Amino acid sequence: MRLVDVSPEVVTVELADGPARFHALWLRDNARDDASRHAGNDQRLFDVTELADEVVVASAEVVDGRLVVAFGPDGATSAFDAGWLEAHRYDVAAGVGSRAGDGPAGAVPWLAADLDLHRLAWADRDDRESLAATTAALVRDGVAIVHGLAVGEDPPADAPGIVDVAGLWGPVRATNYGEVFLVRAEANPTNLAFTPKALNVHTDNPYRRPVPGYQLLHCLVASDVGGVTVLLDGFRAAEVLRDEDPAAFDLLATTSVPFRWSGDGFDLRNRGPLIEVEDGGPRAGAIRAVRYNNRSAAPFDVPFDEMAGLYEAFRTFARLLHRPELEHRFTLAPGECMVFDNERVLHGRDGEADPGRFLHGCYLDRDWIHGRVG
């Protein structure tokens, strides 16, 4: 790191990627000294209103690879590591995901043929490295399988089940369907998922706020016919749309649409774009979430003049979600549980399953997986 220029308002340093400017107020607000940040938890010890109206740089120099800045008028001094400045530089050209690939950090969007489903044996759950590898696969691929679990219609109480699998990361997020929902044919289903019908690929519960971040589906009894699982990486599908029809992508990424489910004493509503992108920061434009559910999309409510265009973009994306190269097909066996990112990986069922097929399902908040360290 080399000092390029210093003024009362701005410090410019040469970093690995080239010169970067930093405002005096930004540097003071992010000062690393002990009076500004708690040494133990790294939390800021002051509020921005406590700083002077005119924060200035009194002096700046590079000492032992660190930028040392003295501020006025309060006299505070702080040292910034080159690595920290690199990680937080904001003097970059604007552009779509200009500093990283598409998708949240760590996600590697896949085509069907590329997906090598990560598997964790229940017997290995206490092995730290095995569990860490599974967590990493969930962040990278958005899906993993845990196997060696309970099987059958009425498994013994001590057989490992879906709540135990969720517990590898965190507590189940209960909904009006209960802590665990049952997926099988019912006489009067509250949701088409609870029938043997084929199901279009979708993400669950876009009508909840917040949308459940992860979903688990544990197969207890398989189907003799049909019931093939289809998984599709919504991030990859969105990337394809952006490549092929950027105007449709932009429209879907900037149009908030409503979702709704009612029944069982609840009327649940939420809204958001079908494709959500980072709306700021160095990764602006990178895909952040995909929500798609043909069953619970409520009537679109954009102004009259925009409706035809929205439907055109919506149908273009919907057709794309049926492309064979995006659809990963496999059969979930009894004793297997798939864990998947519910704002990325779309899931569906191909063909009529026989009514004996029986799965347990539950949800988990995203942070238990994506926020985990090690």
Ligand SMILES: [Fe+2]
């Ligand atoms: Fe579903």
